[in-house]
Amino acid sequence: MPAALKVHSFEASVVWFTTGKGDTDIGVHFFERRLTRSLPDGFLKQSQRLSTVLPKTPLSYAGRIVQTSWSVRIRVFLDDNSQVTKDEPFRLGDAALCTVSESPTEPSAGD
């Protein structure tokens, strides 16, 4: 990162999102935004901690056409209006794709 660019603000969030065949759905469980001008000097140079109580659902799941994942997302906003995003995925729960004897796929069109 060029030395001339400064961090304007940052966001920390805990999100779940879906992947797979369907459009991506996203849910924000925890969100925090802070402006750097309101923070003490050297704040961003030190490790910071965030904590939240995770919900019971939705659990992480790797299905056939639907997958759900959890992630801690940090988004840093720079003075030149650019952003840097870092995702740290984690697994919630121990749900798994069960065995199946037959799996017909039935696409259907609609408006």
Add this chain to the structure above:
Amino acid sequence: MRPWYTILFRGRVFRRENRGWLSGIAESVLSASLLLAGVIFLVTVLTLTFRNRAAGADGTIVPVDWIYFSLQMLVAVALIGVGIWRIVWLLWKVGVSAERRSAIVKKAVDQAGELELVREFRQQRDDLPMIPLDLYPPHQGIWKKYRLVPTPRNVWGLIISSTFSIVFVVLTTILLLTITDAIHLMRADWFAPALTVPIALAAAYSIWQFFRQFLKLTGIGPTSIEIDRYPLVPGEEYQITLTQMGRVRLQLLDLELVCDEEATFNEGTDIRTERSTVYRSRLLRRRGVVLQSDAAWRTDLTLQLPSEAIHSFRSRSNRIQWKLIVTAKALSWPRLRRHFAFTVHPRSSVVTPPKPAAPSRAPSSTST
């Protein structure tokens, strides 16, 4: 000595065990026939009456005998009314089991119990985001605490086929009357006969579709699934009572536990939905089940969800749905499939395995 006319009703179809099936067919055919006969009679009366009011070649108008016309209209409306009433009554009778019909009489008590159940389910969902609310919440059961509600039967097929049947029957009747007039007046008319053939074929096909849809809805009686606890949780065992009503002999009766994933996505200008069955387990299979109108067939069984099963899930474009599917097949009846959707909650104590220590590496990042 057996009556002489029984010689006309010989063979496997007319055996004692098939009489319930025959009476079901006869009842359905009679109801639909009354409706169609009423429609044909109404169209005939109206066409003949208003055609006769048209001026003849010498300019005279045949006066209408209103008393006779009113009597004819009364008969036609009565046939239509009785036909519709019998169809609706048959649909309601097979859609509701005998026990539930008697329970409806105690509606005030039932409503209080139902409200309590709904309140109980809503409280359980407060801390379970993305677990969908039941579209059809379970009701109070008779043999077990909860009775699952089946996905409503699709009566639109019956409504559409009956509408088309009536339209084509009306057109065919009018065309036949026109042809009769042409023959009576010895007038050459090729247009009406040419049009009558395709419309009559369309009428016959739509009537056949109407009967098929009607038999599909009324042939095999209501199915009931009751369960001792709700909602369900992976790894737990549940006691189920399956009840099937009807008047036929089932060649096959299956009960399956199914989990479907459903994903909605944009493809060009279309919105498509794809469904995939990711879990299927047969819980019950019976052959040769004889259903009797005076006694429901009932059986108890155990249901266990896999311990690693995912919970129910519903977001804007994605869905995970658990359901019980009852499949019944009877000779000469359309195959029956009834779906009983239910909600699965996650296990109460969710243990998240600790993440193994990752080797040191350069952090990955994205910039925009």
